Amino acid sequence: MISYILRKIVSTIPTLFGVTFLVFILFNIAGGDPALRIAGKYATAERIAEIRHQHGWDQSLPLQYTHFLKEIVTFDYGTSDVTHQPVRDMILGGIGPSLSLTVPAFFLTTLIAIVIGLLVAYFRGRWVDKVVVIGCVLGMSIPMLAYILFGQYFFAYRLGWFPIHGFEMGFPEQLYSVALPVIIWVMVSLGYDVRFYRTAVLEETNQDYVRTARAKGLAEPRVFLKHVLKNSMAPIITNVVIEIPLLIMGAFLLESFFGIPGIGGITIDALNNSDFQVLKAMTVLQSFLLIFGNTMTDVLYVWVDPRVKLS
């Protein structure tokens, strides 16, 4: 298993290089000119040249790329030219608020979706199943923005159950300030997740071993919970694990509407301001997390399903 994990990690290195190269090329071809923004509205050609020189943006592209790789390896992206904060501190400061929203939201969604997915698969074709599936399609059809606008107006403003906006640290303030966005996340995600888990379970119910188990005379609930559920774990775990590392990246729309100072907002602000130092850090971080999630999924897949070989 260890050699398999090591092999997987080594195999990600070319992908990571590819990602860094693409990110670098994209920033140098597309996007605005950060020197213009730094120079301000009274910019002069001399000031812009000074800024380019100071940041090394007048150096050759290979040299700039080498510098970029050094930043990645040392996880030192210097200081943001927009916020004037060390990029590392910005990221570390944003992770907490983002996770306080995404972690409970994700796990709540997953738990509820698995429970509902199992139930509707259990009652496949009956009215419960049909109502839930229709509900899921309806839920998926409503954009998150609609949930936010309604939730914020009705539950926060009209009923006063939750704060309209703002993020507080400490317990229970923190929980209170993310409660509504968490509920909205759950509402938005449930439709897709329930359908996914329902399908994953139903696929297993069509397998031969289920027929065999029934032929042996096992009670249906036992067949369902002991055999079907266990074998459905592979796609379920795949779906869950791949998402976990990306929870760090936050949820821009929810963060923005509810004033949660998380990573999602930091990334979008950086995009709007040509804050290349932050953008580089965020794109590389996201790529790393994605690759990490994929690798973890592969490893876990082997663990939950012995039929998959370590090769």
Place this chain on the structure above:
Amino acid sequence: MRLQLTWGDIAAKDITMLRRLRASALLPLSLFILSACTHAKKAEPANTLHIASPAKIKGLDPVQADDLYAGDEVSRPYEGLLQYHYLKRPYVLVPALAEALPIVSKDGKTYTFKIQKGILFQDDPCFKETGGKGRELTADDFVYSWKRLADPKNNSPGFWIFDGKVVGISDWHNAAQKAGTADYSKPIDGLKAIDRYTLQITLTQPSSQFLYFLAMPFTYVVPHEAAEFYGVEFANHPVGTGPYRLTESTPGSKYVWDRNPTFRMERYPSEGETGDQAAGYLADAGKTLPLNDRVVMTVYEESQPQWLSFMAGKLDLSGIPKDNYSQAVSASKEINPELARKGIRLVKSPGLDVTYEAFNMLDPVVGGMSPRAKMLRQAISLAMDHDPAIELFYNGRAISAEGPIPPGISGYDPAFKNPYRHENIARAKDLLAKAGYPDGKGLSPLVYLSTSSSTDRQLSELFSKMLANIGVTLDVRTSSWPEFTASIKQGKGQLWGMAWQADYPDAENFLQLLYSKNARPGPNDAAYSNPEFDRLYEKALTLPDGPQRTAIYQQMVKIAAEDAPWVFGVDRLIFDVVHPWTKNVKLNIFDHGWCKYVKIDPSLKK
């Protein structure tokens, strides 16, 4: 195979398992609801002022405060030599940390300031020699702070206010740039602390705008101890002489400011403009500032939560989002009766800005000063009518701009009517034909640059439709804001929309947008160049405010209208809503320290 099951088939053990699953899913949900029920708000002073900003704050270092929001935030802990009178209009400069307005030499180049004695910086651990007690402010602190503005390491977007204007400061900057580090011990000829409380500034040439610069946040004074002690973290640890000190923050998003106990004695003004007495603006005359014990500033990047927070009384004043305009303002542009019943007031002020569509004056088709190009621009100006846009996009909170100078700025001429403004299709077609493009024939689609925001896209569609009336086609190219600004500076389009808000209350601040030596990448994005306009601009620079300068400004406006390097857009009005318990709110665009004058009356807050 379908599972044909009923609840009755499920074994007791399995039901228990399902129940556990449901219970584990519902536990966190219960926790959320519980937290909502048990949540107790942190105690804060009853007269806390709650305000909002629509954009994140880019740190609290004055040399980086290049937008309105950062300017406001740094004005809580920091101060400069001068400030604007809170109530008087037209805007008037009054001393802040200076004892009085400066003594100016006869040649108009040397300014001598006396600094108030006994002003203390806020207590802070950076003052190691005094065990954390804030020391007294001296003239040397200004010299240090302004060198920071010129230090290439800080890349201050505000260096322009001294660059080339104060004797020796550009050389100091260039030497630092060359050496790779700034030598703060090296003197600057034009910037001297004559003694502990006397500061002398020598300019390269007389400037009637210079004093305005000294009220801008870029020039606020900081102690060298704090900048050195906190280093890169200085932007999060403000240490100034101002009315508030930072007690809590989420950098960029939320700042809690408490009254600075060592703030100098400053009193609420006892005079204002006509009507201020009747409006209640002088009720607190002579009272010690600040009038509130705490200011809480929260960033609301979206308009709905800001509006709902205001309506719920969580914000003491607010702007009016476009989507909520009809809820707040009646057809007669007064406060909506429903809000009026709650005591909410409407405060209106000129925005002191101008929007415009700039032509690329270096473009072979629309640019240049040939009669043909000029007539083409005039025709387009006559076809692009901003009057419908005022209702559609600004809810009527704007007036059509006749020239570059907005109302409320010294030099604005309300009688001036631009001969190439307001829709006149017949005349536009005539000019277009004279330019050699009858009904637009022979004219390729004009590349119009726009940001990809929904409002700008809609505005582009409106302009496309208007120009289609005379046979001119727009090739609209949208991009993100950074790409849009880069494209403009690189002259990639033929026409683009832009806006400018005053940095100081002098028409020069708008006219410099058309001065040829400020051509892009400078603020003259259009790269307009007219030697006569330039000559008048340079002449006006040295003249004090008065009839002679105003006459020159009016002449320049006429030249700009005739040459039509811009299609003049609108001058916006700012509408704010204020709760009944919030007193003394009078919009002062240039005075970033306005919070200290605002009073919260807790007895009126239910």
